[in-house]
Amino acid sequence: MKFYNRESEIGILLENEHLAEKSGMFTVLMGRRRVGKTSLVTKAFEGHQYAYLFVSKDSEAVLCGKFQRSIEEQLNIKVYGSLTNFHDFFEVVMRESLKRHFTIVFDEFQNLYKVNPAIFGEIQDLWDRYHRESHLNLITMGSIRSLMKRIFENENEPLYGRPTSRFTLLPFTIDVLKQIFSDHKPDYKNEDLLCLYMLTGGVAKYVELLMDAGCYTKEKMLNYFCRQDSYFLSEGRDLMNQEFGDEGFTYFSILQLIASGLNRRSDIDGSMQKDMGTFLQNLERNFNIISRIKPILAKPNSKTSAYEISDQFLRFWFCFVCPYQSLVERGQLTLLRQNISQHYEQFSGRTLEQFFQQKAMESGNYTCVGNWWDRKGENEIDMIALNELDHTGIVSEIKRNPRKLNLSDLEQKVSRLPSAYFGHYHLSLQTLSLENM
Numbered sequence: 364m365k366f367y368n369r370e371s372e373i374g375i376l377l378e379n380e381h382l383a384e385k386s387g388m389f390t391v392l393m394g395r396r397r398v399g400k401t402s403l404v405t406k407a408f409e410g411h412q413y414a415y416l417f418v419s420k421d422s423e424a425v426l427c428g429k430f431q432r433s434i435e436e437q438l439n440i441k442v443y444g445s446l447t448n449f450h451d452f453f454e455v456v457m458r459e460s461l462k463r464h465f466t467i468v469f470d471e472f473q474n475l476y477k478v479n480p481a482i483f484g485e486i487q488d489l490w491d492r493y494h495r496e497s498h499l500n501l502i503t504m505g506s507i508r509s510l511m512k513r514i515f516e517n518e519n520e521p522l523y524g525r526p527t528s529r530f531t532l533l534p535f536t537i538d539v540l541k542q543i544f545s546d547h548k549p550d551y552k553n554e555d556l557l558c559l560y561m562l563t564g565g566v567a568k569y570v571e572l573l574m575d576a577g578c579y580t581k582e583k584m585l586n587y588f589c590r591q592d593s594y595f596l597s598e599g600r601d602l603m604n605q606e607f608g609d610e611g612f613t614y615f616s617i618l619q620l621i622a623s624g625l626n627r628r629s630d631i632d633g634s635m636q637k638d639m640g641t642f643l644q645n646l647e648r649n650f651n652i653i654s655r656i657k658p659i660l661a662k663p664n665s666k667t668s669a670y671e672i673s674d675q676f677l678r679f680w681f682c683f684v685c686p687y688q689s690l691v692e693r694g695q696l697t698l699l700r701q702n703i704s705q706h707y708e709q710f711s712g713r714t715l716e717q718f719f720q721q722k723a724m725e726s727g728n729y730t731c732v733g734n735w736w737d738r739k740g741e742n743e744i745d746m747i748a749l750n751e752l753d754h755t756g757i758v759s760e761i762k763r764n765p766r767k768l769n770l771s772d773l774e775q776k777v778s779r780l781p782s783a784y785f786g787h788y789h790l791s792l793q794t795l796s797l798e799n800m
Contacts, residue, residue: 364571366406368539369399372532376407379528380500384464387494389501389525391515394532395674396506396602397568403532404468404502413466413500414438418474426478427452438465449478450485457489460499472503473510483514487521507605509649534565537722543570548579553800558584561714562595564675569595585707589700596691599680606650613642614650615685618672621653622681626669643670652677659733659747660784667738675714682710708763716745716761719795723748729756735780742776746795749788757791765796 379388394400404415414437416430424447431452434440440459446452456467475482490501503526505511514522515529535543537560544551544559558581563569572594578584588595607614613635620626620634631639646653647670657668672678683703684691690699716734724732729748736743749756760773773792 364543364574366402367543367567368535369403369406369532372403372530373407375528375530376404376502380408380411380466383466383500384498387460387490387497387499387501389490389494389527390503391511391526391529392502392504392532393508393511393529394504394506395508395534395566396605397566397598398506398532398534399567400504400506400532401470402567404504408466408468411466412438412464413468415468415470417470418472418478420474420477423448423479423482434467449475449482450489453486453489457493457497457499460497461493464498464500466500466502468502468504470504471506473505473507473514476510476514484521487525490525508651509606509645512649534563535567535570536565536725537718538725540565540570543574544579547574551579553797555580555584556800557581557711557715557718557797560718561675561679561711562588566676569676585700585703589696589703591694591696595676595680596684599677599684602677606652610642613639614646617642617646618652618677618681619685621670621672622678623686626671628668628670631670646670656734658735658737659731659749660735667736675717678714679710682706712763715763715797715800718800719759719761720746720748723757737779742779744773744776744780747790754787755789755791757793759793759795761795763797765794765798768794768796770794 376390379390382388392400392404401415404413414434416433419426419429421429427446427449431442431446434456435442438459440455442455446455459465505514514520515526517523540560540563541556544556548555559570559573562584563573573584573587576587578587587593603615603618604611616635617631617639620631625631625634628639628643631643643653647655652673653670654673655668656671657665661667672681683699683706687699687702690696720732723729723746728750730751732746732748734744735747744758745761746759747756748759758773758777760768760770762768770792773794777790777792
């Protein structure tokens with residue numbers, strides 16, 4: 364699959380590189396695994412002086428040996444002797460950057476914790492000493508959000524406050540996802556687009572796998588997902604094991620509950636037979652895997668809330684793969700595929716709501732987008748998108764089947780919206796289905 368989009372991100376990287384000609388620049392690039400960080404920097408720095416260094420979980424001496432060979436080959440930096448510790452390696456880089464301008468990219472930077480946690484203090488010392496006179500464009504990339512946040516956002520960590528630029532690479536937008544699908548299958552159907560969105564969430568690697576395999580229909584995508592050699596079947600476990608470490612069992616259990624529909628705090632605590640507040644907070648704030656959804660415009664401390672898995676792929680994986688690992692291990696993938704088919708329409712109905720909510724937010728016309736329901740869990744509205752600047756908005760009823768949509772029912776629900784919150788908004792009503800994707 365060819366390279367798509369990312370013009371703004373490439374612009375940031377190249378602008379930072381230009382600024383580094385005068386003084387050292389330190390960029391932190393975060394993003395979930397497989398979102399396309401490596402492809403981004405490779406595309407951005409085509410024809411530029413840069414070295415790509417992957418932080419593998421080796422001993423410090425072995426890793427520095429690899430780094431030394433890389434800078435010798437990619438940047439023609441002459442190093443005398445063997446570098447066996449990171450301090451010496453990074454000092455060679457910083458000293459060289461006093462004489463000329465180049466870029467160093469560390470991929471999976473958070474893995475340095477496994478190599479030697481003292482390395483971050485060494486980077487701080489050398490960066491503080493040299494960066495003002497340096498011409499180094501330093502880029503650190505990481506996919507384990509909790510560790511990257513700890514390294515750069517914890518004020519007790521040595522690299523706190525050192526980066527000069529920081530951004531997160533997000534999955535493809537819906538418009539880009541449509542463009543990719545259209546390039547491969549100009550006459551794709553909306554049902555197939557919904558499945559592509561549901562399985563990938565716009566994550567570049569997942570989209571590439573399906574497009575390169577010629578999976579342009581819902582049936583082909585789901586069959587490919589459930590193949591014996593499927594990359595997807597183990598991907599969810601691999602992603603989460605990276606994040607969770609020793610407490611993985613508890614987090615896996617909570618995420619399975621949320622994916623199955625037990626998404627309120629009381630339901631989760633009851634199923635786990637203890638208070639899960641700390642784990643839920645970690646999943647939301649540190650790991651960024653779940654989000655707490657509240658009725659739109661509800662007060663921040665509102666107890667009317669539910670949890671939802673934010674990542675489309677993980678939401679699907681925890682619903683249809685994680686609880687049935689025994690089927691995967693025994694190779695009974697036909698049963699796994701049948702179970703997906705039996706529950707597909709119900710599951711994809713919520714995915715369709717998320718599709719339209721994301722599309723509304725990406726349009727740039729609204730400042731907040733979400734659902735609304737009352738305290739009793741009744742009078743649910745699938746989407747409200749508001750512009751808080753000009754007090755306009757849309758209210759939408761969303762269903763897969765357009766024949767099940769009823770505008771008069773939506774009007775009744777809108778009439779029950781609390782006027783204290785919505786009274787000064789001019790709201791337009793609409794119904795949306797697969798036909799409107």
